[in-house]
Amino acid sequence: KNEVEQSPQNLTAQEGEFITINCSYSVGISALHWLQQHPGGGIVSLFMLSSGKKKHGRLIATINIQEKHSSLHITASHPRDSAVYICAVSLYSGGGADGLTFGKGTHLIIQP
């Protein structure tokens, strides 16, 4: 069974700060997903990565497969970045459809 742990659980920061959210998992995975959940409940995919680093706008995601660890960074944070950020992992499915195992999420608040 794969456990996904995120830290911190809650994070409050000032606008403009550099934000880091961490995710670690317990067994080998095929891919790691970073998701964003807004107060209304909807979930949006931010990144899917299996190695290295990806960047999209002010968001950067990195993964270290050997250490079973990933980080999500937000540069120049803005109040609209306030949301719950969720790490989820996918196991290799051998061609079928494998569901994601989710972390509990990091509740981020960016104050103006």
Next chain:
Amino acid sequence: EPEVTQTPSHQVTQMGQEVILRCVPISNHLYFYWYRQILGQKVEFLVSFYNNEISEKSEIFDDQFSVERPDGSNFTLKIRSTKLEDSAMYFCASSEQGLENTEAFFGQGTRLTVV
């Protein structure tokens, strides 16, 4: 931009009643999923569906649950006899390939309240 749509957005039902939650995945996607999120808890995997059959299911997905793809566009989750503990937000998702290769696209969710 293509999106996953779920209906209804909110459903209230009495304990013991059957409910059907509906989803229209993105049209060229081949993989479909249901997840649930009990209020204040993490999102949990229920079931995945590929090639017209269940690919994987979790311990939560017991005999009270079933999924169907009745036509080329809809993907439904049926709960046969609802319990109070089934109250949750249910998310449908779809993906073009398996999640080891591609991102998942989620619907806005159906909030199910069992009274």
